[in-house]
Amino acid sequence: MIYAVGVNHHTAPVTVRECLHLTNEEIANFLHAHTGVLFREAGIVSTCNRTELYAVTEDEVDGERLIAELRTLRPAEKLRDEHFFRLFSCGAVSHLFKVAAAVDSQILGDMQILGQVKQSYELANGSDAVGSVLSHMFMGALHAGKRVRAETGIGIGAVSVSFAAVELARKIFSDLHRKSVLIIGSGETSALAARHLVSKGVERLTITNRTYERALPLAEELRAKVLRFETFSDVLADFDMIVSATAATEPVITREMVRVAMKKRQNRPLLILDLAVPRDVDPTVNELDNVFLKDLDAIQGIIDQNLEQRRQEVPKAEAIVTEEVVNFFLWYNTLDAAPTIAQLREKFEQVRAAEFERFRNKIDENSLENVEMLTRRIINKLLHPTIMGMKKPAHDSSALNTRIRLVRDLFDLEERRDDTDDQEFPADATPGRHEPQDRQ
Amino acid sequence: MDSNTLHFLNGIAEVFLPIGYVMAAFLYAMDFRRCESIAGHWKTRVLQSTVTLHFLYIGMHTAEYGRCMVTTPFEIMSLIAFTIGTTYMIIELRTGERGTGPFVVALATLFELTSAVVMKMPTSGDPNPVLSNMGIGLHVSFAVFGYAGFALSAVHGLLYLLMYRELKRGGTGSIYKNLPSLESLERMTVLSSLVGFVFLTVSMIIGGVWLPRIFENYSYLDPKLIATALVWLMYAVLLTAFYAMNVDGKRIVRLSIWGFVFSILSMTLVNMFLSQFHRFL
16 A cells, blocks of 8 residues: 655644654665565655655555654654644555645745655665655656646746845846845845845845944855945945845935936946835836836735746646556556466466476486576566556556456466465565656 | 759748748747747747758759849748748757747748738749849848848847836736846847848948949939948947947837838838839849
8 A cells, every 4th residue: 555644834834844854864764674564665755844754555554553653753742643644545646746746835836846856766765665666656756747847837937035036137137147236234134135146146246234243244154245334325336236125214225326326337227126114215216217126015916926827837737747646556556467467477387397397307408408498488478468468557447357357267367365465566566776767 | 953843842842931930930929928838849840940941942942043032022021031030040049048939930920921922923024134143142132131130139129128118017927927138138139230230231342342333323322322321320320339338228229129110111112212223123
C-alpha cells in the first residue's frame, strides 16, 4: 500500500510545522533505520511548509504506525495527531504530484518546490530506500511539475513585494547590474528590498538613513555605500532606482527634487518604489515624464492580479496532474500481475529443468553448458509475449484480472494463498539505489 | 532545373508563403495572450520555415526571371516582408527576446498578404527595363532594406510607447507581461533605425552613381530625391540625438515613428504625383 502522512500548511500552523522540520541527515538516518522493516520504500519531503513521508508498506503497516514512527523523530507536545494528514493509494500519489506541481504550495505556483521534491527523491535514493514504486511515483511527480511549469502560467508573475519590485525594475531596465539604486531607510522593509535587489544582480547600491549609524550594518552586509541623509537630494540624479521606506510623516522626496534630478539626468527613466506608510514620495511625481512611481497599493495591485492569474491556471495544472496520476496507476496496476508472472516463470523453469535432467546423460559433457543456456533462451523467448501482454497498462482492474485469470487457466497455474507476500516485483523493484530516469 | 520546374515551384511557394506568415502571426499572437501553450512551441519553427521558404523563393524567382526581385510592387512588398521576418528571426535567435514577435511578424504578414492578395495581378507587358540593370536593382534592393529597417524601428517605437503607458498607469496585462523592458525596446528602435539608415545611405550612393548614367533627364531637384534626402536627414537627426546628445527614449521613439510616417507618406505622394524620372514601377 502507498501511504502519505505528514504535516503541512493546511494542517498545522508554523509553530507546529517547525517542530517536525527535518535535516537531510535526520531523514537519511530515518530511512536507513526503517527501510525493509517499517516500509519497503520511502521518501521524505521536508521544507519550511511541509514534512511529508511517502511510503510503500506491507499490509499490516498503516498510516497511524507511520505517524507514530515519524513523531519519535521530534517528540514535541505541540505536535499532535490531528496535525497530521493521512492519505493512501490514489490520494497519496495525487498529493505528491500536486506538491511537485506547486498546486498545493502556500504561495500558489511557487516552483521552488519542484527542486525540493527532486532533492527529497535523491536523498531517499542515496539512502537505499527507493524501489520501483517510489521511483515511478517521484519521477511521475517531477514530470508533472515540469509540465505544469512549461504548459501553464501558474508560476508567472511576482507575488511578493520584493519580487514585484524587481519585476518592475526589469520592465524598465534591461540590465540591473549596471543600474544605481538608492535605498532610503534601513528598517525591515528597506533591508528586505535591498537584499532582494542584491540577490537579483544589483551591484551599485547606496543606503541612506536619517540616523547615519543605523545604515552601517546593512551597508556592510550588502557591501553598499552609505550616504548622509541631508545630502541625498543633491545626488538624486545619479540613481536609476530609488526604494524608500522610512517612518517619516512628511514626504521625503518632493516633486521639485525629482524634477531637478530628471533635468540633470537628461530625462533618463527613473523608478521610485515608495514602500512606506504614510508615503515618502509626493504622488504627483508620477506625472513627470520618464518617472515611474509605485507605492504599496500599486505594488499590491500587481501582486493581486498576478495571484488571480495564477489561480486561473489551477484547472489546467490539475488536469495535467490527473493525467500523470492516471499514467502512474496504469503502470502500478500491472504490478498485480507480478505473482502470476513469477509462477509462470517458475513452472516453465521446472519443466525445462526436469527435461534437461532427463537428457543430461545423453549430452556431451562439453556441451552441457551450451544446451542449458539454449533451453533457457527458448523458454524466455516463448514467455516474452505473454509476460509483456500481462505487463501492458490496464485502464481498469477487471480487464487486468481477466488477463491474469486467462493466463492462469491456460497454463494451469495453481492458486497460492501467499501470493501477496510472495509478490515478485520486477527486477528493479527491490529497494536500493535507482538511477533517476527523467521523463521529458 | 528547367524554367517550367522553376515556374511550378515558384507558384507553390507563392501559395504557401502567405499561409506560412499568417500561421506564424496567429501563433505569436496566441502565445502573447497565453491562450495555448502549443503556440509557444510552434511559433518560432513556423516562422523559421516560412522565412527559409521565402529565401528559397527569392532565389528561384531571381533564377527564373534573371533579375533582382524589385520590378513590381508585388515583388517589393514580398521582399519587405522577407526582410522584416528575417531581421526579427535573427533578433529572436540572438537575444531570445520574443515579446515583440506578434507585432513584428504581423507587420511582415501584412506586407506579404498585400503582396500576394492585392498586388499579385496579371502583369501587362514587361516590367520597366531599367530595373534589369544590376546597379539599379541593387539601388532599389538597398532602399527596400532601408525602409524595412525604418518600419521595424517604428514598430518597436510604438511598442515602447505602449509599454511606457502601461507602466505609468500600473497595468499588468499582456503588454506589461510579455514585452521586453523599455530600455530594450529603445535599443531595438535605435538599432533598426541605424540598420535602415545604413542601407538607405548605401542605396543613395549607388543611385547617385548609376541614375545619372541611365536617365538623360536626371535632376537633383527631383521631388523623390528631395523626399529621400529629408527622410535620410530625419534619421540622421535621430541617431545623432541618441548617440551624441543622450536624448531620452521617449523622444527618440517618437522621432522614429514620425520618420517612418513621413517616409511612407512622402514616397507615396511623390511616386503618385510628383516624381519625373525616378519612377520604376
